[in-house]
Amino acid sequence: MSDTRPRLPDFTNPPVIEVALSVQFEPLDALRTLHLGLLWTEFRERFPRTEEHPPRPAVIEEFGVRRKPKMDVRVEVAVPVPQVRFLTDKGNEIIQVQQDRFVHNWRKVGAGDEYPRYESVKRRFEEELRAFRQFAARERLGELIPNQCEITYVNHIISGEGWERHGELAKIVTVCSTHYSDTYLSEPEEVKFGIRYVIPATDGKALGRLYITLDPGYRISDDRPVCIMVLTARGRPDGEGIEGALRFLDVGREWIVRSFTSVTSPKMHEIWGRRNDS
Numbered sequence: 386m387s388d389t390r391p392r393l394p395d396f397t398n399p400p401v402i403e404v405a406l407s408v409q410f411e412p413l414d415a416l417r418t419l420h421l422g423l424l425w426t427e428f429r430e431r432f433p434r435t436e437e438h439p440p441r442p443a444v445i446e447e448f449g450v451r452r453k454p455k456m457d458v459r460v461e462v463a464v465p466v467p468q469v470r471f472l473t474d475k476g477n478e479i480i481q482v483q484q485d486r487f488v489h490n491w492r493k494v495g496a497g498d499e500y501p502r503y504e505s506v507k508r509r510f511e512e513e514l515r516a517f518r519q520f521a522a523r524e525r526l527g528e529l530i531p532n533q534c535e536i537t538y539v540n541h542i543i544s545g546e547g548w549e550r551h552g553e554l555a556k557i558v559t560v561c562s563t564h565y566s567d568t569y570l571s572e573p574e575e576v577k578f579g580i581r582y583v584i585p586a587t588d589g590k591a592l593g594r595l596y597i598t599l600d601p602g603y604r605i606s607d608d609r610p611v612c613i614m615v616l617t618a619r620g621r622p623d624g625e626g627i628e629g630a631l632r633f634l635d636v637g638r639e640w641i642v643r644s645f646t647s648v649t650s651p652k653m654h655e656i657w658g659r660r661n662d663s
Contacts, residue, residue, distance in 0.1 A: 393639060394646040397658030400614075401500050403492040403539035406510040408630045409443060411530040412485040413521060421469040421482060424520055428513070432471035432480060440468045440483040445533055446620050448583070448591040480513055487514055492539075503638050511631060518627065531626065534593075534633040535619040538641050544610040547656050551575035551601040551610055558599065558648050575601040580648075584620055584640055593620015593633065595640050597648060616641045 425435060468483040477498055481488035489510035491501060518529045542548075548556040552572040555563040561576060579598045586592035596617045604611045618637030622629035646654070 392662035393642045394654075394662050395660045396654070397660060399500060399657055400540040400542050401493075401538055402541045403490060403537075404500070404503070404506050405488055405490045405535070405537045406507060406634055407481075407486060407488040407535040407537075408514060408529075408531050408627070409486045409533040409535070411527075411532060412443075413526045413529075414484065415526045416466060416484050416521070418466055418469075420524055420526065421466075423524070424482065424517065425469070425471060427516055427520060428471050428480060432473055432478070434472040434474065434476070436470040436472065437467040438470060438481075440465055441486060443485055443533075444619065446591075446594050478509070482517065487517055489513055507631070507634060507638075510634075511627075514627060529627065531622045531630040533619060534622055534630045534637070535617060536634050536637040536641065537615065537617040538645070540614040540616075540645070541604070542612040542614060542653070543604065547650075547653050549610070551612070554599070554612070557612060557650060557653055559650055560648050577601060582640075582644070584618060584636065586623070591620075592623065592636065593618060595637075595644055597644060614645075616645055 425432075466484050468481055468486075471480040471482075472478070475494060477492055477494045479488075479490040479492070481490070489506065491506050493500070521527060521529060542557055544550070548554075550572070552574055554561045554576040560580065561578070563572070577598075577600045579596070581597075582595040583591050584593040584595055596619070597614070599612055599614045602611050602613050603609065618640050620633060620637070623632035623636060646659075
């Protein structure tokens with residue numbers, strides 16, 4: 386059956402510098418640091434470098450009661466099992482693993498790095514996640530039961546390409562007005578914002594949320610002003626098991642791409658080389 390969904394906006398030179406795909410699952414309490422070392426042997430050929438970090442807290446999107454995502458606060462009676470990261474030699478791809486989360490990141494680390502596109506990143510993530518599930522079953526660590534999924538795009542919008550100063554945000558985004566009710570204020574020194582939307586499921590119930598944040602900053606290499614726009618879609622799997630988690634990531638990616646296009650200006654679309662939706 387052919388795909389009848391509307392085509393997504395597409396850019397020749399998008400400002401994306403990082404993409405992260407993540408599945409959170411019910412904790413594998415039997416998983417210990419030793420197991421993470423064994424797991425590294427599954428990925429070591431492509432990911433020869435390792436790092437240890439504190440585990441990220443669990444986050445569950447709830448609806449109808451709370452205004453913010455629920456964070457699972459646990460009382461630790463022993464040293465927590467760390468989050469372990471496996472990195473490629475260049476450091477532009479990362480696997481993050483902890484007792485209740487599996488993540489794959491692509492990030493731009495050099496001027497020559499080209500965004501490999503969502504389909505490629507997702508394919509790698511799916512292969513690695515299924516390998517981790519097989520490892521967990523072989524080591525009798527328990528079954529992977531996804532409870533939340535997350536996809537994040539990080540964009541660095543560099544000055545000198547359609548804008549110069551942080552106060553000129555209206556040149557970048559469509560959700561920031563420079564119109565005032567009087568003449569008391571003029572151009573701000575800088576602007577930042579956060580927006581949240583509900584992602585509906587096909588049955589009309591809430592599937593998850595989309596978060597958009599924008600913060601001013603400066604590029605380390607040359608101190609040029611930069612606007613950092615982060616879009617994150619997070620919610621429950623769209624069905625059972627890994628397949629349901631992957632379906633949510635597809636939904637989240639569509640929301641991110643369409644929303645990024647909606648909140649950024651046509652002038653910036655020209656600079657980024659918007660093509661016919663594809």
